[in-house]
Amino acid sequence: xxxxxxxxxxxxxxxxxxxxxxxxxxxxxxxxxxxxxxxxxxxxxxxxxxxxxxxxxxxxxxxxxxxxxxxxxxxxxxxxxxxxxxxxxxxxxxxxxxxxxxxxxxxxxxxxxxxxxxxxxxxxxxxxxxxxxxxxxxxxxxxxxxxxxxxxxxxxxxxxxxxxxxxxxxxxxxxxxxxxxxxxxxxxxxxxxxxxxxxxxxxxxxxxxxxxxxxxxxxxxxxxxxxxxxxxxxxxxxxxxxxxxxxx
Amino acid sequence: xxxxxxxxxxxxxxxxxxxxxxxxxxxxxxxxxxxxxxxxxxxxxxxxxxxxxxxxxxxxxxxxxxxxxxxxxxxxxxxxxxxxxxxxxxxxxxxxxxxxxxxxxxxxxxxxxxxxxxxxxxxxxxxxxxxxxxxxxxxxxxxxxxxxxxxxxxxxxxxxxxxxxxxxxxxxxxxxxxxxxxxxxxxxxxxxxxxxxxxxxxxxxxxxxxxxxxxxxxxxxxxxxxxxxxxxxxxxxxxxxxxxxxxxxxxxxxxxxxxxxxxxxxxxxxxxxxxxxxxxxxxxxxxxxxxxxxxxxxxxxxxxxxxxxxxxxxxxxxxxxxxxxxxxxxxxxxxxxxxxxxxxxxxxxxxxxxxxxxxxxxxxxxxxxxxxxxxxxxxxxxxxxxxxxxxxxxxxxxxxxxxxxxxxxxxxxxxxxxxxxxxxxxxxxxxx
Numbered sequence: 001x002x003x004x005x006x007x008x009x010x011x012x013x014x015x016x017x018x019x020x021x022x023x024x025x026x027x028x029x030x031x032x033x034x035x036x037x038x039x040x041x042x043x044x045x046x047x048x049x050x051x052x053x054x055x056x057x058x059x060x061x062x063x064x065x066x067x068x069x070x071x072x073x074x075x076x077x078x079x080x081x082x083x084x085x086x087x088x089x090x091x092x093x094x095x096x097x098x099x100x101x102x103x104x105x106x107x108x109x110x111x112x113x114x115x116x117x118x119x120x121x122x123x124x125x126x127x128x129x130x131x132x133x134x135x136x137x138x139x140x141x142x143x144x145x146x147x148x149x150x151x152x153x154x155x156x157x158x159x160x161x162x163x164x165x166x167x168x169x170x171x172x173x174x175x176x177x178x179x180x181x182x183x184x185x186x187x188x189x190x191x192x193x194x195x196x197x198x199x200x201x202x203x204x205x206x207x208x209x210x211x212x213x214x215x216x217x218x219x220x221x222x223x224x225x226x227x228x229x230x231x232x233x234x235x236x237x238x239x240x241x242x243x244x245x246x247x248x
Numbered sequence: 249x250x251x252x253x254x255x256x257x258x259x260x261x262x263x264x265x266x267x268x269x270x271x272x273x274x275x276x277x278x279x280x281x282x283x284x285x286x287x288x289x290x291x292x293x294x295x296x297x298x299x300x301x302x303x304x305x306x307x308x309x310x311x312x313x314x315x316x317x318x319x320x321x322x323x324x325x326x327x328x329x330x331x332x333x334x335x336x337x338x339x340x341x342x343x344x345x346x347x348x349x350x351x352x353x354x355x356x357x358x359x360x361x362x363x364x365x366x367x368x369x370x371x372x373x374x375x376x377x378x379x380x381x382x383x384x385x386x387x388x389x390x391x392x393x394x395x396x397x398x399x400x401x402x403x404x405x406x407x408x409x410x411x412x413x414x415x416x417x418x419x420x421x422x423x424x425x426x427x428x429x430x431x432x433x434x435x436x437x438x439x440x441x442x443x444x445x446x447x448x449x450x451x452x453x454x455x456x457x458x459x460x461x462x463x464x465x466x467x468x469x470x471x472x473x474x475x476x477x478x479x480x481x482x483x484x485x486x487x488x489x490x491x492x493x494x495x496x497x498x499x500x501x502x503x504x505x506x507x508x509x510x511x512x513x514x515x516x517x518x519x520x521x522x523x524x525x526x527x528x529x530x531x532x533x534x535x536x537x538x539x540x541x542x543x544x545x546x547x548x549x550x551x552x553x554x555x556x557x558x559x560x561x562x563x564x565x566x567x568x569x570x571x572x573x574x575x576x577x578x579x580x581x582x583x584x585x586x587x588x589x590x591x592x593x594x595x596x597x598x599x600x601x602x603x604x605x606x607x608x609x610x611x612x613x614x615x616x617x618x619x620x621x622x623x624x625x626x627x628x629x630x631x632x633x634x635x636x637x638x639x640x641x642x643x644x645x646x647x648x649x650x651x652x653x654x655x656x657x658x659x660x661x662x663x664x665x666x667x668x669x670x671x672x673x674x675x676x677x678x679x680x
Binding site: 058069070071072073074109110111112114 | 668676
């Protein structure tokens with residue numbers, strides 16, 4: 001039950017049967033019910049076939065029919081190690097929150113760190129900057145890989161960064177260079193947060209922002225480690241929640 | 249419903265505690281009406297000294313007042329707006345802003361107009377305190393103001409020169425009090441007040457020490473209220489009486505295994521003042537069998553400890569217990585200052601290492617499973633070095649989390665986000 005999207009994963013005997021994603025919108029509960037029903041239908045199942053419904057995320061308290069819950073951090077640890085058994089650090093960058101989690105070989109969370117009330121360390125930052133650059137969100141990552149020079153952004157805050165981007169545009173800095181600066185800025189903040197936790201390999205990157213190739217490149221460079229990225233990183237939290245009853 | 253492992257009941261002393269607190273604030277408000285005088289100052293202001301002016305001298309301890317304002321979110325918001333409109337920054341001490349706000353609004357948190365003190369008697373406990381009462385006096389239209397500089401370093405480096413530095417200020421202060429109030433100072437009342445202050449502090453430490461027991465007879469949310477009495481004016485005889493009664497009741501709870509939280513499974517400590525407007529977080533922990541058994545703040549703000557023969561912390565022996573007979577004003581002041589400077593909470597203004605050592609000791613002796621540090625943006629003093637404390641606890645292998653917040657400004661705390669992080673921490677502990 002993310003702040004931007006609801007993700008559903010149905011698991012049986014450790015295999016993913018079906019999954020789905022929908023915008024959370026204003027009425028998160030209704031959005032969740034709708035996507036849950038769609039995912040059930042896709043799997044050819046009905047409500048009665050489900051033994052456990054485990055909710056996680058910012059909106060977990062309104063998750064329909066949930067009979068259990070788990071923290072996002074705990075879910076990330078389970079989901080990350082399920083996909084990559086060698087994972088010991090999971091970095092989750094979502095729309096509004098970024099987290100880093102350390103876990104053991106069984107996927108049990110050992111420690112965590114969260115970015116605090118700051119949009120500049122989450123997907124919202126990239127969205128805001130994409131709007132300012134007048135570039136589609138899905139294009140800003142690939143655009144940043146075309147950068148020819150490094151430009152640093154000094155603004156820490158999303159609001160001021162927007163103003164700084166406008167200044168860079170007026171200085172005739174290319175969009176590609178600015179795009180890279182944006183990704184470097186958020187990567188620095190995420191890396192700084194993750195280092196407070198202590199990085200232990202292997203490191204898995206999850207959450208919607210993990211699909212952004214520009215961010216991935218910047219973060220790998222800043223951390224100095226290769227990151228493992230699942231095919232569908234936005235579903236790892238939901239996957240971890242689905243795995244939770246098996247571990248208890 | 250959570251399983252109940254232990255029997256539990258409310259404290260018998262609870263109602264009396266609330267009544268004592270209310271009486272303190274009412275007496276301050278009505279002091280003039282009753283023919284007495286009012287003074288204001290910080291909670292570590294050697295309140296035994298104004299007691300030498302008479303039995304009708306009523307103080308207002310600034311930090312507890314700031315905390316009560318914080319608990320009243322609407323009034324706190326008014327105070328913040330008032331002081332920020334005057335140009336004072338939001339990152340200043342939250343208690344101080346709550347206090348200044350009350351002065352500017354001319355409102356007492358309990359209703360009615362702000363009761364202006366006749367004099368201000370306080371210490372430079374921290375950078376905030378160094379300006380708190382100076383400005384308060386100005387905002388109140390000019391109130392006689394005496395401030396004692398106590399920043400002589402940690403107790404383990406106390407020497408005769410440093411002790412004399414503070415004692416000499418207090419000697420000057422007493423002369424100043426006589427001049428400002430027109431009253432003759434009574435050394436016998438001072439001596440009695442010093443005995444009471446030491447005893448209150450030692451009794452509170454004894455009560456906190458009893459919380460080493462499993463199950464804990466007290467939970468921290470309850471302790472915040474019953475500890476508050478000792479933060480008001482430790483030198484009052486009625487407070488000594490209360491703590492003796494409370495100590496006996498807690499001993500009884502220990503003997504009969506009466507728990508604060510019937511389903512106690514895990515024990516934590518917190519750190520720094522809590523976000524006063526959001527104490528429901530402590531009850532949230534208890535729903536999951538996690539009881540906060542206290543903190544360095546709850547124990548050491550007003551409790552005084554010493555290392556016993558077995559190497560563990562226990563209540564510090566009072567001058568009375570040591571057979572010390574206080575004969576003179578100077579002797580009383582020396583004992584008062586030495587006692588005050590040895591309080592645990594005063595140490596970490598100087599060194600995060602000293603605080604880390606105390607935290608680790610508490611974890612061990614109070615059988616604590618994890619530590620929850622409040623990165624309290626409302627108090628520079630108690631937050632000093634807290635990130636280093638976190639690192640030290642992690643290095644010692646102690647499960648620890650932190651949460652961002654503010655003790656006195658409700659805008660600085662996000663309950664839902666904090667609960668999400670607490671949930672993760674409870675999973676690490678195995679409580680969820």
